[in-house]
Amino acid sequence: MSKLSLRNIARRYGAVDAVADFSLDLAPGEFVSLLGPSGCGKTTTLRMIAGFVPPSAGTIEMDGRQISSPATVVPPEKRRMSMIFQSYAIWPNMTVGENVGFGLQVRRLSRGEIDRKVDAILDVVQMRGLKDRYPAELSGGQQQRVALARAIVVEPEVLLLDEPLSNLDANLREEMRFEIRRLHDEFKITTVYVTHDQAEAMVTSDRIVVMNRGRVEQIDAPHVLYARPRSRFVAGFIGRTNFLEGSLQGSDVRFDGFSAAASVLEGSNASGALLYSLRPQAIGLTTQKPNGGRLAVEAEIAGRSYLGEYWDYQARPLGAAKPLRVSMGPNAVFEIGSRVWLEIDPAAMVRVE
Amino acid sequence: MTVAVSSVGTSAARPIRLSFDSTWLLWVGIIAVLLFLVVSPFVYLVITSFSAQGTGEFTFANYATAYGRARYIDALLNSLKLGAAAAALAGVFAVPLAWAVARTDMPGRGLTRILVLATFITPPYTGAVAWILLAGPNAGWLNRFFMLLTGAEAGPFNIYSFTGLAIVIALYSFPYIFIFTTAALELVSSEMEDAANILGAGAWRTMRRVTLPLALPAILGGLIICFLEAIALFGSPAMIAIPARFNVVTTQLFQFFGNPVRVEVAAAYAMPLLGVTVLLILVQRLLTRRKGFVALTGKGGERRPIRLGRWRWAMFGYAMLVATLSVFLPYLFLLQAAFAKAWGRGFSLDNLSLRNFHFVLFEHATAAQSVINSFLYAGAAATAAVILTLGVAYIVTRRLVPFGGILGFLCVAPFVIPGVVLAIGFYAAYAPPPLALYGTALILILAFTTRFLPIGFVNASAAIRSLNPEMEEAVRVLGGSRLTALRRVVAPLLKRSLLGAWLLIFIPATRELSAAIFLYGPNTKVASVMIFDMSEEGNFEYLAALALILQVLTLPLLWIGMKALGRDFMLRRNAT
Numbered sequence: 036m037s038k039l040s041l042r043n044i045a046r047r048y049g050a051v052d053a054v055a056d057f058s059l060d061l062a063p064g065e066f067v068s069l070l071g072p073s074g075c076g077k078t079t080t081l082r083m084i085a086g087f088v089p090p091s092a093g094t095i096e097m098d099g100r101q102i103s104s105p106a107t108v109v110p111p112e113k114r115r116m117s118m119i120f121q122s123y124a125i126w127p128n129m130t131v132g133e134n135v136g137f138g139l140q141v142r143r144l145s146r147g148e149i150d151r152k153v154d155a156i157l158d159v160v161q162m163r164g165l166k167d168r169y170p171a172e173l174s175g176g177q178q179q180r181v182a183l184a185r186a187i188v189v190e191p192e193v194l195l196l197d198e199p200l201s202n203l204d205a206n207l208r209e210e211m212r213f214e215i216r217r218l219h220d221e222f223k224i225t226t227v228y229v230t231h232d233q234a235e236a237m238v239t240s241d242r243i244v245v246m247n248r249g250r251v252e253q254i255d256a257p258h259v260l261y262a263r264p265r266s267r268f269v270a271g272f273i274g275r276t277n278f279l280e281g282s283l284q285g286s287d288v289r290f291d292g293f294s295a296a297a298s299v300l301e302g303s304n305a306s307g308a309l310l311y312s313l314r315p316q317a318i319g320l321t322t323q324k325p326n327g328g329r330l331a332v333e334a335e336i337a338g339r340s341y342l343g344e345y346w347d348y349q350a351r352p353l354g355a356a357k358p359l360r361v362s363m364g365p366n367a368v369f370e371i372g373s374r375v376w377l378e379i380d381p382a383a384m385v386r387v388e
Numbered sequence: 389m390t391v392a393v394s395s396v397g398t399s400a401a402r403p404i405r406l407s408f409d410s411t412w413l414l415w416v417g418i419i420a421v422l423l424f425l426v427v428s429p430f431v432y433l434v435i436t437s438f439s440a441q442g443t444g445e446f447t448f449a450n451y452a453t454a455y456g457r458a459r460y461i462d463a464l465l466n467s468l469k470l471g472a473a474a475a476a477l478a479g480v481f482a483v484p485l486a487w488a489v490a491r492t493d494m495p496g497r498g499l500t501r502i503l504v505l506a507t508f509i510t511p512p513y514t515g516a517v518a519w520i521l522l523a524g525p526n527a528g529w530l531n532r533f534f535m536l537l538t539g540a541e542a543g544p545f546n547i548y549s550f551t552g553l554a555i556v557i558a559l560y561s562f563p564y565i566f567i568f569t570t571a572a573l574e575l576v577s578s579e580m581e582d583a584a585n586i587l588g589a590g591a592w593r594t595m596r597r598v599t600l601p602l603a604l605p606a607i608l609g610g611l612i613i614c615f616l617e618a619i620a621l622f623g624s625p626a627m628i629a630i631p632a633r634f635n636v637v638t639t640q641l642f643q644f645f646g647n648p649v650r651v652e653v654a655a656a657y658a659m660p661l662l663g664v665t666v667l668l669i670l671v672q673r674l675l676t677r678r679k680g681f682v683a684l685t686g687k688g689g690e691r692r693p694i695r696l697g698r699w700r701w702a703m704f705g706y707a708m709l710v711a712t713l714s715v716f717l718p719y720l721f722l723l724q725a726a727f728a729k730a731w732g733r734g735f736s737l738d739n740l741s742l743r744n745f746h747f748v749l750f751e752h753a754t755a756a757q758s759v760i761n762s763f764l765y766a767g768a769a770a771t772a773a774v775i776l777t778l779g780v781a782y783i784v785t786r787r788l789v790p791f792g793g794i795l796g797f798l799c800v801a802p803f804v805i806p807g808v809v810l811a812i813g814f815y816a817a818y819a820p821p822p823l824a825l826y827g828t829a830l831i832l833i834l835a836f837t838t839r840f841l842p843i844g845f846v847n848a849s850a851a852i853r854s855l856n857p858e859m860e861e862a863v864r865v866l867g868g869s870r871l872t873a874l875r876r877v878v879a880p881l882l883k884r885s886l887l888g889a890w891l892l893i894f895i896p897a898t899r900e901l902s903a904a905i906f907l908y909g910p911n912t913k914v915a916s917v918m919i920f921d922m923s924e925e926g927n928f929e930y931l932a933a934l935a936l937i938l939q940v941l942t943l944p945l946l947w948i949g950m951k952a953l954g955r956d957f958m959l960r961r962n963a964t
Contacts, residue, residue: 087864110864117866122856122858124861126859126876126877127881128881137866138866142867185866189867
């Protein structure tokens with residue numbers, strides 16, 4: 036049975052659909068991210084799960100029991116969940132220990148037990164030595180760890196995270212991604228994580244829900260999402276990509292500057308314009324014409340940027356209007372204006388809507 | 389606190405609709421209180437102005453009476469002239485000081501701030517009394533020194549004149565302009581001035597073209613507040629204008645209130661004062677909301693003081709001159725009078741005495757009680773206003789009810805009602821039966837509460853806006869109720885700001901005269917009214933002693949405020 040079920044939930048503000056027809060089932064212990072640009076409805080969805088916002092339509096169930104519907108909403112304090120906020124919401128009037136112990140106090144645990152659990156969780160997040168400090172004396176990363184400890188120590192049924200890393204600097208953000216995943220692997224708490232940062236979602240999640248304008252675009256595991264995006268939005272939002280527009284002409288699909296046999300392309304039997312996504316990493320560059328089953332297209336290097344970890348080339352197929360972006364390793368050096376061959380695996384071309 | 393709490397009443401597992409109903413009830417309750425405090429006095433003021441005395445029939449006769457005599461019209465015009473003169477003078481005092489303190493390396497900037505604060509906490513009527521001692525014709529100290537130095541027959545100074553009154557009012561209202569102007573100047577970043585410098589503008593041109601224009605809306609706003617303060621003031625004009633044989637609106641209103649009480653005529657006569665105030669407050673809001681001012685609310689960036697060079701000490705001299713007029717001289721001669729057997733006998737040892745204090749504190753029938761009354765009523769009013777505005781601010785900021793904006797509007801509305809007008813409204817609404825509150829402590833407390841609601845609301849909503857709602861949500865998601873959140877997180881975090889709001893109401897409420905003079909009864913005399921009475925009797929030694937007692941009792945409160953909220957807590961913009 037699923038831990039948390041969102042069935043066709045929606046949230047309207049006036050005439051605006053902040054969230055529309057959203058359905059999702061979380062398995063016990065699963066880590067799911069809600070990913071999308073700002074204003075896509077991900078935070079509203081999270082707040083509906085938490086009980087701060089009642090849905091306009093649809094229901095939410097936890098362990099088979101309904102906790103949200105347009106008519107009745109179990110208030111946040113009765114949901115046995117916990118949440119990490121964008122601002123951390125560490126209470127500045129309480130010490131680290133008091134912050135972490137608060138939820139246990141509300142649950143009326145004995146003083147000794149509270150102390151034991153607080154110490155244990157502070158060990159886990161490596162904050163034991165700072166138990167008696169006040170939040171104002173902590174760095175951003177340390178406050179983040181307190182927020183994590185405070186949320187986890189109550190052993191919640193569901194853990195909700197609302198852009199928890201967006202206030203940290205880049206290095207710390209990368210460290211904390213792994214920390215969050217490590218804590219999840221240790222405690223196996225069912226988790227919903229809201230972020231606009233695809234790398235964060237990919238590092239932490241079992242599955243990612245990509246949202247756009249209040250609607251679900253695609254729900255899949257990170258690698259599937261990257262390799263097989265289903266919509267133009269997902270392909271463009273997750274990583275970089277080339278969009279190729281083509282049309283069926285006889286047994287071939289004609290693209291800008293080259294064509295491919297329809298039989299080797301997925302979804303090519305439809306009529307009208309066909310849109311494919313092709314990742315820059317799925318294209319090879321060679322000076323010699325490649326042989327084998329792959330597509331070979333003659334092109335000219337129109338531009339390049341060196342980014343240390345890779346070269347970002349712009350290669351224009353001869354006769355094409357738009358160049359394709361191609362990623363190559365740092366040692367693959369091609370001069371601007373030189374003739375090259377593009378090597379494309381047709382299986383990497385993904386038809387998107 | 390209690391106000392916001394009842395929204396929590398519903399036990400958590402029940403549907404949210406129920407708690408919605410209880411917040412609705414709360415909304416109705418607060419609306420009722422605000423109707424009682426704010427709307428009803430105003431409505432009664434208008435109705436009364438159209439009611440015939442005794443019968444209550446509809447009539448225009450009150451307006452005919454109120455504007456039927458040339459001297460009543462003259463009093464209106466005098467008020468406008470007085471307001472303009474006092475505001476202009478106050479600008480001359482305040483703007484250079486504000487600029488010097490906020491933007492330059494003038495020595496003694498901290499001292500100047502303290503002296504402005506000392507001016508600010510001096511009640512205008514106390515200042516007026518001190519200036520009567522200083523510049524009364526013949527007997528005034530300045531005249532006596534002049535005669536001593538020049539051998540002339542008479543001194544040139546006469547406080548009992550239009551000019552004298554304008555100067556005294558300006559001396560005790562310039563802190564408003566100072567507060568507005570420093571607040572604006574402190575937001576002009578040095579980078580904006582650097583940008584002008586790098587394009588070739590010198591220091592003076594930069595100040596003229598960049599700094600001052602940016603602060604101009606704030607300066608104008610301060611001038612408007614000063615103008616309104618001057619036309620609404622009762623104490624100083626009553627002490628100075630009446631002996632000088634001219635009237636202003638407030639003194640004329642007081643005469644309509646004399647025996648027999650003609651509240652209907654007074655209500656009609658109060659309308660221009662109310663109208664001018666509403667209009668100018670609107671203008672002031674427009675000014676400070678214009679685009680030019682918005683630029684100032686952004687991040688200020690780094691600020692470096694402007695080097696004045698040789699002018700540093702000239703500027704300091706000017707600051708000390710202003711302080712001499714508003715603080716040093718007045719307090720010196722108030723002290724002299726308070727400790728003198730007779731103030732006219734001057735500074736000699738055999739004139740020293742503690743008798744005045746002894747008399748005021750232990751012998752006078754009502755003086756000591758009046759001080760106690762002042763503090764009791766001010767304390768009650770400050771507590772009521774803080775609780776009420778905190779509840780409203782919480783509800784409005786957290787959007788717990790629809791149309792919360794109305795509640796907020798009602799809380800700030802008294803800002804446009806001068807104290808005198810408010811008192812007449814309270815008299816009209818609650819003096820007659822069934823409530824018959826006239827002469828009770830309650831009517832004073834209610835009037836003070838209403839008068840200072842805006843200060844409470846501005847501070848309470850600023851405090852609550854500074855609290856991230858996620859702080860409360862974090863409590864709830866961990867299993868605590870809204871009540872727990874209020875008790876464990878909101879209240880502890882707001883403690884300081886609420887104490888600040890309380891003091892910002894309490895301190896001026898202990899000095900309030902304009903409303904109290906219309907509403908006090910034989911047993912509810914407050915210190916300000918007592919001082920006013922003594923001035924009419926000419927008992928300057930007792931008066932000085934009482935005024936100093938009131939000032940000294942304020943000092944510990946100021947100290948607490950500074951400890952809790954920082955040195956400038958009374959000189960910040962939300963203090964006014």
